[in-house]
Amino acid sequence: MMFISVPATSANLGxxxxxxxxxxxxxxxxxxxxxxxxxxxTHGEGADNPKIKKNxxxxxxFNENYKRLTGRDDNFRFEFLNRIPxxxxxxxxxxxxxAALSAAYxxxxxxYNKRExxxxxxxxxxxxxxxxxxxMGGFNVACVEGDRVYSKKRRMPDYLKAVVVVPNRTISxxxxxxxxxxxxxxxxxxxxxxxxxxxxxxxxSESWDLxxxxxxxxxxxxxxxxxxxxxxxxxxxxxxxxxxxSTLSGSGSTFFNLAYEKDADKMAQALRSRFPQFRVFIxxxxxxxxxxxx
Numbered sequence: 456m457m458f459i460s461v462p463a464t465s466a467n468l469g470x471x472x473x474x475x476x477x478x479x480x481x482x483x484x485x486x487x488x489x490x491x492x493x494x495x496x497t498h499g500e501g502a503d504n505p506k507i508k509k510n511x512x513x514x515x516x517f518n519e520n521y522k523r524l525t526g527r528d529d530n531f532r533f534e535f536l537n538r539i540p541x542x543x544x545x546x547x548x549x550x551x552x553x554a555a556l557s558a559a560y561x562x563x564x565x566x567y568n569k570r571e572x573x574x575x576x577x578x579x580x581x582x583x584x585x586x587x588x589x590x591m592g593g594f595n596v597a598c599v600e601g602d603r604v605y606s607k608k609r610r611m612p613d614y615l616k617a618v619v620v621v622p623n624r625t626i627s628x629x630x631x632x633x634x635x636x637x638x639x640x641x642x643x644x645x646x647x648x649x650x651x652x653x654x655x656x657x658x659x660s661e662s663w664d665l666x667x668x669x670x671x672x673x674x675x676x677x678x679x680x681x682x683x684x685x686x687x688x689x690x691x692x693x694x695x696x697x698x699x700x701s702t703l704s705g706s707g708s709t710f711f712n713l714a715y716e717k718d719a720d721k722m723a724q725a726l727r728s729r730f731p732q733f734r735v736f737i738x739x740x741x742x743x744x745x746x747x748x749x
Contacts, residue, residue: 457487457561458748461554462592462741463539464546465617465704465711466584469670470651476546476584477594478741479617483537483550485513487558490532499537500547510535512548513555516579520559531562540734542625544705549585552576553745561747569744573604585705592744594658609658611740616719618712619704620689620726621734631679631706643673663699666713670700679707685730686710692729696722 461483466476483499495514501507510533522528539547556575560567569590576586583597583604597606654669656662680686680703689710693701697718704711714722719737726735 456749457558458746459485459487459554459558459561460746461550461557461589462744463738464549464585464588465544465619465702465709466546466582466588467675467703467705468584468711469654469676469700469702470647470672470674471584471596471654472647472651472672472674473582473584474598474651475594475596475654476588477611478588478592478744479545479619480739480741481538481545481619481736482741483535483539483547483554485536485554485558486534487562488532490530493530494532495535496533497535497537499535500539501537501541504541507537507541510551513551513558516552516555517559517562520556520575521563524559524563524565529562540621540709542627543621544626544703544707544709545619545621546585546589546705549576549580549589552579553586553589557745557747561749564749572745573606574602577602577604588741588744590744592742593740596655607659610742612661613739614716615663615699615740616714616716617736617738617740618693618698618714618719618722618726619736619738620693620710620712620730621736622683622685622708622710622730623732623734624683624708626679626682626707631682634678634682635675636678639674647672647674663713663715666700667694670702672702675706676703679703683708689726689730689733692725693722696725698722 462478463481468475587597693712698712
């Protein structure tokens, strides 16, 4: 029996468009056992959705890579426990890609390092900001050169929590990309580039209180938030209740708030009472990334 576990991720992180991301401790788990025929069971998020239930993305990546590694087409039983909300900007697609690749190597009994998984994942997901923390855990700054991801990780401390607000509606990544302009003004670019660089330095030096300056952005956030205007109120309320930074997670619709542990409960309560139709989680930050056991 094999076990794979992959964390949710929050990417873009304000000005860190397609570059910065971190992992949170909300995990999808997959149990795999050799079988005479293919069988799949799905529980949790997306279990009622016929498209999700088939796990076709996972299976196509798993089968392609298992065959590449072993030359065989073997059958397995896959049991999926999905905790990561789907199409909400918490890296559910990246989690599937990373899980499928890690599962293929584990099932093929091939030794691998995480960097190998990460570079393979780039073939299926061209932006490194979700796949990198899904593989590595922690806070990551990543860039792509050729067909490789170059990244640096910082472990996150226990005394910080993520207060994550998950709306009851989706914003599709494809649709949210269409609201972004083809060209940006120089001032907008410099505004975001300076804060992205500054934010990276703050994470690396644990200077959390200055994140309130660094999290702001002029490239993507406000344009995407207009697709669900309540998100401006979510951000305002989170900042009022002590959020160190409050940003759109991925392309939305989830909102990611970083807070000291002592402030997390009060902030979550305020968000729940103001937005009863949204789900609010208090999550630890994850430093492990993908975990495999066999």
